[in-house]
Amino acid sequence: MSSIQLYLDFKGNEESLENLIKRVIEVTTPPAARAVHTLDDDLSLEVVNGLLAYDFIYEVTISDELGSVLASGNEPRPKTSTRWITKFIAEDSRTYVARLTIPGYGDSVAGTIRFTVDVDVALAPFFERSGLILGAGMLRNAFLVILLFFAFHIMLTRPLIRLVRQMSSIDLDKPGASRIEYVADHRDDELGQLVSTTNKLLDLMELSLAKRRAVELALRRSEEHIRQIIDNLPVMVGARNRDGNYIFANKALANFVGKNTAEMQNCHVSDLLPFYLNDIARLMEIDRNVIEGEVASEVMEENFRSAGGKQVFLQTHIMPMDFYDERVALVVSTDISERKQAQFKMEFMAYHDALTNLPNRVHLVERLEHELRRARRHGYHGALLFIDLDHFKTINDSLGHPVGDEVLIQVADRLLKAVREEDLVARLSGDEFVVVLTVLDQDISAAALRAAEVGEKIRQRISEPYLYDEMELRVSGSVGIVVYPEADSTVHELIRFADTAMYQVKERGRDAIEFFNTEMADKVSQQLLMEGDLHRALEVGQFELYYQPKIDCTTLKTIGAEALLRWPHPEKGFISPVDFIPVLEASGLIVAVGEWVLEEACKSLVAWSEAGLWQPGMRLSINISPRQFRRKTFVQDVKAILDQYNLPEESLDMEITEGVVIQNIDETISTMGNLAESGVSFSLDDFGTGYSSISYLKSLPVSTLKIDRSFVRDIVDDQNDRVLVETIVTMGSLLGMDVVAEGVEEEPQLELLKNYGCHYYQGYLSSPAIPFDKFEEWLKLDGDK
Numbered sequence: 001m002s003s004i005q006l007y008l009d010f011k012g013n014e015e016s017l018e019n020l021i022k023r024v025i026e027v028t029t030p031p032a033a034r035a036v037h038t039l040d041d042d043l044s045l046e047v048v049n050g051l052l053a054y055d056f057i058y059e060v061t062i063s064d065e066l067g068s069v070l071a072s073g074n075e076p077r078p079k080t081s082t083r084w085i086t087k088f089i090a091e092d093s094r095t096y097v098a099r100l101t102i103p104g105y106g107d108s109v110a111g112t113i114r115f116t117v118d119v120d121v122a123l124a125p126f127f128e129r130s131g132l133i134l135g136a137g138m139l140r141n142a143f144l145v146i147l148l149f150f151a152f153h154i155m156l157t158r159p160l161i162r163l164v165r166q167m168s169s170i171d172l173d174k175p176g177a178s179r180i181e182y183v184a185d186h187r188d189d190e191l192g193q194l195v196s197t198t199n200k201l202l203d204l205m206e207l208s209l210a211k212r213r214a215v216e217l218a219l220r221r222s223e224e225h226i227r228q229i230i231d232n233l234p235v236m237v238g239a240r241n242r243d244g245n246y247i248f249a250n251k252a253l254a255n256f257v258g259k260n261t262a263e264m265q266n267c268h269v270s271d272l273l274p275f276y277l278n279d280i281a282r283l284m285e286i287d288r289n290v291i292e293g294e295v296a297s298e299v300m301e302e303n304f305r306s307a308g309g310k311q312v313f314l315q316t317h318i319m320p321m322d323f324y325d326e327r328v329a330l331v332v333s334t335d336i337s338e339r340k341q342a343q344f345k346m347e348f349m350a351y352h353d354a355l356t357n358l359p360n361r362v363h364l365v366e367r368l369e370h371e372l373r374r375a376r377r378h379g380y381h382g383a384l385l386f387i388d389l390d391h392f393k394t395i396n397d398s399l400g401h402p403v404g405d406e407v408l409i410q411v412a413d414r415l416l417k418a419v420r421e422e423d424l425v426a427r428l429s430g431d432e433f434v435v436v437l438t439v440l441d442q443d444i445s446a447a448a449l450r451a452a453e454v455g456e457k458i459r460q461r462i463s464e465p466y467l468y469d470e471m472e473l474r475v476s477g478s479v480g481i482v483v484y485p486e487a488d489s490t491v492h493e494l495i496r497f498a499d500t501a502m503y504q505v506k507e508r509g510r511d512a513i514e515f516f517n518t519e520m521a522d523k524v525s526q527q528l529l530m531e532g533d534l535h536r537a538l539e540v541g542q543f544e545l546y547y548q549p550k551i552d553c554t555t556l557k558t559i560g561a562e563a564l565l566r567w568p569h570p571e572k573g574f575i576s577p578v579d580f581i582p583v584l585e586a587s588g589l590i591v592a593v594g595e596w597v598l599e600e601a602c603k604s605l606v607a608w609s610e611a612g613l614w615q616p617g618m619r620l621s622i623n624i625s626p627r628q629f630r631r632k633t634f635v636q637d638v639k640a641i642l643d644q645y646n647l648p649e650e651s652l653d654m655e656i657t658e659g660v661v662i663q664n665i666d667e668t669i670s671t672m673g674n675l676a677e678s679g680v681s682f683s684l685d686d687f688g689t690g691y692s693s694i695s696y697l698k699s700l701p702v703s704t705l706k707i708d709r710s711f712v713r714d715i716v717d718d719q720n721d722r723v724l725v726e727t728i729v730t731m732g733s734l735l736g737m738d739v740v741a742e743g744v745e746e747e748p749q750l751e752l753l754k755n756y757g758c759h760y761y762q763g764y765l766s767s768p769a770i771p772f773d774k775f776e777e778w779l780k781l782d783g784d785k
């Protein structure tokens with residue numbers, strides 16, 4: 001405002017100055033013109049001095065029309081403090097020139113008057129006023145400032161300072177406990193509002209703090225619960241960063257490696273090396289892959305030694321997890337040692353025999369295949385020894401299975417000690433063992449010699465006495481040997497060759513060693529040929545069923561028959577069942593042939609019964625081979641066939657050998673019981689040749705004992721056989737069983753049997769086995785007796 005005022009003042013001053021100059025010129029020009037006209041120097045000087053009398057005019061010159069100076073004068077310019085301002089806002093000096101004209105002379109110029117004005121001097125009153133205005137303004141403003149300062153201090157600043165002091169003393173942990181007090185006389189104004197708003201804010205802060213504390217507490221508790229859950233999990237949980245450092249581990253994991261959870265923090269995987277039995281570098285690589293997302297997750301098996309020194313198998317899942325601001329590998333491990341042990345055990349059991357822990361047949365076959373390939377590749381020979389214990393059943397039957405088992409264990413031990421470590425000792429079944437002597441010699445004769453030496457050593461070791469409790473037991477062994485590679489023979493053929501050689505030993509009286517030779521090879525190949533012929537025989541229906549009558553020793557009436565298989569070979573004529581039944585057995589064909597026999601017998605029974613030839617109480621026996629009887633589906637298959645035929649009641653009998661019964665007595669009882677329900681009775685064939693014990697005889701549903709024909713043959717001459725036959729008859733009668741004597745060829749034999757109380761017989765004395773038609777006639781004749 002002062003500036004505007006000064007500016008306007010300055011303009012006004014300028015105008016006044018111009019007006020003044022104008023009047024000065026008006027007043028001065030007439031005398032100056034007169035002085036020029038009259039060339040009056042005094043007057044000119046008077047005019048000049050008159051002008052210089054003005055303090056702001058400091059230079060004056062009067063000239064005529066020719067420019068000659070009539071009079072001039074000047075005054076010194078005063079020094080002022082305002083000149084610099086004048087130069088800044090206007091010019092420092094200003095020159096005015098006025099033309100001098102003489103009245104009555106028209107416009108002709110008689111001369112000029114020139115004078116220069118000192119603008120600074122001319123503006124001196126303006127500067128004076130301006131100084132006054134500014135000074136007064138400053139004074140007023142200063143007064144106002146002081147006044148306002150005190151007013152504000154009292155009314156605003158002081159209350160505000162009090163408020164600030166109160167605010168800074170607020171306890172931030174308990175904002176709700178602090179109150180801001182109202183300032184006197186300011187309850188209803190803005191300060192009052194500030195106080196009440198601040199107090200409300202403090203309450204809100206207190207509330208939100210309380211809420212936050214409650215949330216924090218809940219979070220801490222839930223974190224603690226989760227931690228407890230993870231800690232108490234029966235699995236090991238940990239997290240590792242990409243450098244392999246544990247950033248977390250639960251108790252199970254920490255305990256496992258003998259640390260506590262705090263020690264596990266920042267523990268590096270390599271610190272676990274005393275426990276970790278796998279490749280640490282590989283583990284870190286898996287961690288990295290999982291963390292970097294190259295694989296979604298990884299499941300692996302790890303092998304550890306626990307802090308207690310036990311070997312432990314873990315199944316570990318590794319998966320990515322975001323842990324705070326870092327991506328890590330979450331590692332969850334479960335102890336699968338038990339499962340693993342069970343797996344190892346199962347694998348071991350699949351390849352080993354449970355009793356002796358020796359490799360079993362599966363293992364033997366695999367290993368032998370490998371050895372055979374090796375021997376062929378490197379051109380050397382090895383040998384396979386098939387060992388069967390002689391009369392082992394006697395021990396089992398007379399002393400019980402535990403003793404038998406102990407002997408088998410000791411035999412296994414002796415076999416292992418008799419061979420080199422790289423050789424193989426296996427148990428095939430029961431009392432059958434196989435020894436594979438690997439890498440014997442490149443020369444076959446030398447290899448055979450070496451095999452013979454070892455075979456003999458084994459035979460001797462086996463026949464050394466076995467101690468059980470106080471008893472001294474003796475067992476001998478029959479050893480069959482085959483040197484391999486043998487032509488193109490497979491592993492199974494090799495085993496069969498050695499088995500054949502072993503049987504040769506048995507046939508020659510046991511307790512010896514025998515090599516598989518060409519004669520045996522011929523026998524084997526003949527068996528193979530026969531196997532093919534038997535297949536064809538079954539296909540084209542070459543088999544026939546013959547019937548041998550069973551006769552009552554006293555009445556000589558027919559009480560039944562035994563069905564016997566006959567094979568009229570198209571080229572070789574009748575082949576004895578003694579020769580082809582073992583081949584049927586070995587090839588498994590016996591099952592199909594046995595079913596054919598059963599069906600054929602059923603058909604015959606139905607035919608005879610319909611013809612009225614089959615009297616009630618008569619029985620037709622069929623022979624059941626061990627392999628047939630042991631089949632899981634045997635009962636089911638027989639019942640399926642029986643269901644198809646309407647047989648006379650209790651007319652079918654099955655002959656089984658003692659060997660079948662002994663193998664698995666419980667299973668045998670169950671099979672026989674099942675079939676007995678369908679009206680099938682059982683006869684024990686070849687009785688006396690085995691090691692039957694009365695105890696199992698009592699528990700079996702057997703109705704008939706058949707005395708083997710080898711005892712009947714010499715019954716007349718041999719006292720021992722007589723005693724044996726008499727004993728069997730007496731025993732059978734005591735047990736309520738029928739006794740049938742086989743192979744009765746002569747009358748004296750029958751007489752003796754009758755005397756001993758034997759019920760029935762069969763043999764050439766009455767009739768050999770005869771075909772269906774002939775037996776039908778036999779029955780008719782018998783009926784007519």
Ligand SMILES: Nc1nc2c(ncn2[C@@H]2O[C@@H]3COP(=O)(O)O[C@H]4[C@@H](O)[C@H](n5cnc6c(=O)[nH]c(N)nc65)O[C@@H]4COP(=O)(O)O[C@H]3[C@H]2O)c(=O)[nH]1
Pocket residue numbers: 548563564565566576577578581597622623624625655685686709742743744745762763764765768769
């Ligand atoms: N020396 C002499 N022998 C007599 C006399 N009476 C009968 N035989 C013969 O003695 C054998 C009795 O049969 P096995 O002991 O069950 O012995 C049978 C039996 O174990 C088996 N077999 C026969 N047929 C079958 C069958 O259908 N299935 C099964 N699994 N085995 C059968 O073959 C063996 C031999 O049968 P086969 O050669 O028919 O020989 C029969 C029979 O012909 C006699 O007075 N003197």
